[in-house]
Amino acid sequence: MYVGTCPVNFISEALKWVVGLGMLFVLWEVAGQQSWLGKALPPLSSIVSYAMEPRSYELLMRSASITASNALYGFLIGSIVGWAIACSGQIWPPMKKGLDTLSTFVNAIPLIALGPLLIVTVGEQSTPMATAALAVFFTVFVAVLGGFERVPSVHDDVIRTYGVTRWRALCFIEFPNALPSLIDGLKLGASSAVLGAILGEWFGAPAGLGVLIVSAMQNFQINLLWSAAFLGTAMSGIGFFVLALLQQKLLPRLGW
Amino acid sequence: MVRQSLSRIWSRYWGIFLLVGLWQLFVSVNNLNTIVAPSPQAVVLSLLNNADYFAAEALRTTLTASGGLALGLLLGFVIACLSWTAPSLSGVLTPMALLIRSIPIVAFVPIIVRVAGYGTHTVLIVTTFLSFFPCYVFALSGFQEVAQVRKDFCCSLGCSTSGFRGWRFFRHVAMPSAVPNILTALRLLAPTALLVALVAEFLIGTDGLGYVMIRARSDMEMDKSWAAALLASALSVLFFVIFSYLDKKYRNNWQA
Amino acid sequence: MMSNLHDVIRLEGFLSRQEVCMEAGNQSTSDIVLEGVRKRFELAKGQVIDAVEHVDLNIAGGEFIALIGPSGCGKSTLLRMVAGLETPSHGQIKIAGQTPNECIKQQKLGIAMQEHGLMPWLSAWDNIALPFRLAGLPVDIDRVHELLALVGLDEFANALPKQLSGGMKQRVSIARALALEPQVLILDEPFGALDAVTRRLMNNELQRIWSRKPTTTILVTHSVEEAVFLADRVCLMSPRPGRLALVEPITLERPRSLETMQTAEFRNLLAKLTAALDEVCMSAPAQ
Numbered sequence: 024m025y026v027g028t029c030p031v032n033f034i035s036e037a038l039k040w041v042v043g044l045g046m047l048f049v050l051w052e053v054a055g056q057q058s059w060l061g062k063a064l065p066p067l068s069s070i071v072s073y074a075m076e077p078r079s080y081e082l083l084m085r086s087a088s089i090t091a092s093n094a095l096y097g098f099l100i101g102s103i104v105g106w107a108i109a110c111s112g113q114i115w116p117p118m119k120k121g122l123d124t125l126s127t128f129v130n131a132i133p134l135i136a137l138g139p140l141l142i143v144t145v146g147e148q149s150t151p152m153a154t155a156a157l158a159v160f161f162t163v164f165v166a167v168l169g170g171f172e173r174v175p176s177v178h179d180d181v182i183r184t185y186g187v188t189r190w191r192a193l194c195f196i197e198f199p200n201a202l203p204s205l206i207d208g209l210k211l212g213a214s215s216a217v218l219g220a221i222l223g224e225w226f227g228a229p230a231g232l233g234v235l236i237v238s239a240m241q242n243f244q245i246n247l248l249w250s251a252a253f254l255g256t257a258m259s260g261i262g263f264f265v266l267a268l269l270q271q272k273l274l275p276r277l278g279w
Numbered sequence: 280m281v282r283q284s285l286s287r288i289w290s291r292y293w294g295i296f297l298l299v300g301l302w303q304l305f306v307s308v309n310n311l312n313t314i315v316a317p318s319p320q321a322v323v324l325s326l327l328n329n330a331d332y333f334a335a336e337a338l339r340t341t342l343t344a345s346g347g348l349a350l351g352l353l354l355g356f357v358i359a360c361l362s363w364t365a366p367s368l369s370g371v372l373t374p375m376a377l378l379i380r381s382i383p384i385v386a387f388v389p390i391i392v393r394v395a396g397y398g399t400h401t402v403l404i405v406t407t408f409l410s411f412f413p414c415y416v417f418a419l420s421g422f423q424e425v426a427q428v429r430k431d432f433c434c435s436l437g438c439s440t441s442g443f444r445g446w447r448f449f450r451h452v453a454m455p456s457a458v459p460n461i462l463t464a465l466r467l468l469a470p471t472a473l474l475v476a477l478v479a480e481f482l483i484g485t486d487g488l489g490y491v492m493i494r495a496r497s498d499m500e501m502d503k504s505w506a507a508a509l510l511a512s513a514l515s516v517l518f519f520v521i522f523s524y525l526d527k528k529y530r531n532n533w534q535a
Numbered sequence: 536m537m538s539n540l541h542d543v544i545r546l547e548g549f550l551s552r553q554e555v556c557m558e559a560g561n562q563s564t565s566d567i568v569l570e571g572v573r574k575r576f577e578l579a580k581g582q583v584i585d586a587v588e589h590v591d592l593n594i595a596g597g598e599f600i601a602l603i604g605p606s607g608c609g610k611s612t613l614l615r616m617v618a619g620l621e622t623p624s625h626g627q628i629k630i631a632g633q634t635p636n637e638c639i640k641q642q643k644l645g646i647a648m649q650e651h652g653l654m655p656w657l658s659a660w661d662n663i664a665l666p667f668r669l670a671g672l673p674v675d676i677d678r679v680h681e682l683l684a685l686v687g688l689d690e691f692a693n694a695l696p697k698q699l700s701g702g703m704k705q706r707v708s709i710a711r712a713l714a715l716e717p718q719v720l721i722l723d724e725p726f727g728a729l730d731a732v733t734r735r736l737m738n739n740e741l742q743r744i745w746s747r748k749p750t751t752t753i754l755v756t757h758s759v760e761e762a763v764f765l766a767d768r769v770c771l772m773s774p775r776p777g778r779l780a781l782v783e784p785i786t787l788e789r790p791r792s793l794e795t796m797q798t799a800e801f802r803n804l805l806a807k808l809t810a811a812l813d814e815v816c817m818s819a820p821a822q
Contacts, residue, residue: 039370039371039373039374040374042370042371043370043371043372043374043375044374044375044378046371047375060394061394063390063393063394064394117290120290120291121289121290121291121292121293121294122294124291124292124294124295125294125295125297125298126294127516127519128294128295128516130470131470131512131515131516131518131519132511132512132515132516133470133473133474133477133478133511133512133515134474135474135477135478135481135489135492135511136477136492136507136508136509136511136512136515137508138492138508139492139496139501139504139505139508140316140505140508143311143315143316144305144316214382214383215383217383217386218383218384218385218386221383221386222385222386222478225481233386236386236387236389236390237389237482239389240389240390240392240393240482243393245393248389248390248393249390252386252387252390255382255383255386255387256382256383259382259383260382426650426652428648428650428651428652429652429654431618431620431646431648431652432646432648432652433669434619434620434639435618435619435620435639435644435645435646435721436639436642436644436666436669436670436715437639437640437641437642437670438669438670447668447669447670447671448669451654451665451668451669452654452669455654455656455657456654458656531697532655532656532695532697533655533656534655534697
């Protein structure tokens, strides 16, 4: 019944995005030109031309690449740890409750409150990576757990009647079942990683977008502030996009 | 009896005991003094010695965070109601909400600070702004996800299920259906709202726990800074626990 | 001469039907006329499926009709068309001379389905009062209490649906369907999700409720027993294309009770219709 309407929906969906964003950008440009919100909201065109100047371009790119590598490493560490913890609760059930509580607790701690602790334990240099990892960890942990819970109870019965070991059940039944949910979690984790990296850089890191954002705020470098923010957004957008692509291409191949 | 409840506590909270133990171990083994990393006792002592001061600051942060959350919820709810009657509004707002979800927005608090100026009102604005979009998305999807049987039932009574003419349906069926969704939004947002309030206080530096964290650090009162961080974490966990409880309690009544 | 005599007999039969209605103090129940009703769904480009193909049926006011047939024979689609939830592709449906949509606007229909569709956040009482609120009418408090008593749930007025058993939920759902004193009652497998014993008791219950005020009713069901026990006429539908294969009048005396199911007459009707249903199922083209 719905097969025929699919492309139309897609086009109208895309149109909504274009119209919505277009309106936002036009509004922004006008607001900036007329300085409705004061000097703090410059027109888009002035932000773009600032970011394209060689000197600022070079500064932005240097900072962005530092933040990107912090976010990426943090993302990898966080997702592996989140995944491993979720799995270990599955392999050794008595640990599960405590792990759930611990993870919920760690997630509820505001990242900013961890700053003082992290600069002492892992050092100022590695703090952004650690905060990024912490930000990603919980999203992935929850996603994997959710995936495990979605294993149909029929499979559970199969596991039991065949006397399969917990480890094998995890490898062959539970983990494959949790895969789509894991990738969903990773997708959400992309922006958490960038957020974690930027926040972590506020605690005395030598360089990065976070450092740039705070110093631009304090020194009233509005164009720099906005350019850095745009770069951060683009970074998490790319991460999201790559994972969405992975989800679309990889999952069907694995039979999802 | 005592033994049983002790073992229950242990199985649920062993992770947190482990964390505190590691902290103590880290401080003792490295023989760090309080200026670098205070021990658990030092932090607790600092909390107890300055109980009044911390309580006042914590109250301030809590009020800002919950005020922003409430405002964001109200705004999101009202605009979701409007979107339900006028779908073109949701066509523009939903893509924006999705876009904002993939932006590490907490990291861009400096921009909002620059636009809105330094002061407590900015903290409130930031928290409101952040709570708005998720509340909007959750409320709207709640309104729209009324089960087909219920819609059929309303249709069979000659009650319109969309647009302005469907306001009776909206009031008696769609709006109450969205309650579990709104509870979920609150549960997910409560710790975030607190984080945002702390970040804003940390950056703007007027008052609240976020300010205490950075101020005490620059005064070399590490125990005080950590105490503020610990208190903030406890508050955040408390927020999470309260809203999870509400969610659990009332969600039950929404299952037929 | 002969044909005239037939007409007279038919007329008499018709009158007696009407008289029954009058006796029950019920002039406000409607007859339903289905004329050449057909429903075609478009699956994808060029692919169509006829869920219902040409159904003619006259339902007298105050008559109880049961629709049976194998899954996917279009009986639910037919019911949804009468309820105004779907529009026929061809032909027309008239309820007391009006289209289903007009009837809906005047709240002349009451509907209860397999999924009870109660609002989980409302008590049994509020669920039954909901039709008044949705129609923008003042809630008739006495009527709501009366309905709760009618379905035997006066003690559960404040209970939420989750606190009620499956059978109780369906009772609330039926009471809700009756709230605005509909002229036509539409029941789509209302007891389909219940266990066999509860189902039998609920049938008896529904029979009792209906006898209090015989409203024109269309019931879709999988159970031949249920159909025979409740209906004045049982309509058997054949699948692909959905058509009426057989219309069987049920002459069992009313009021019926659980003992009625033990009579030879009941057993015979049951056997006949079950055989007809089996035949329809087996002769249907494979999917």
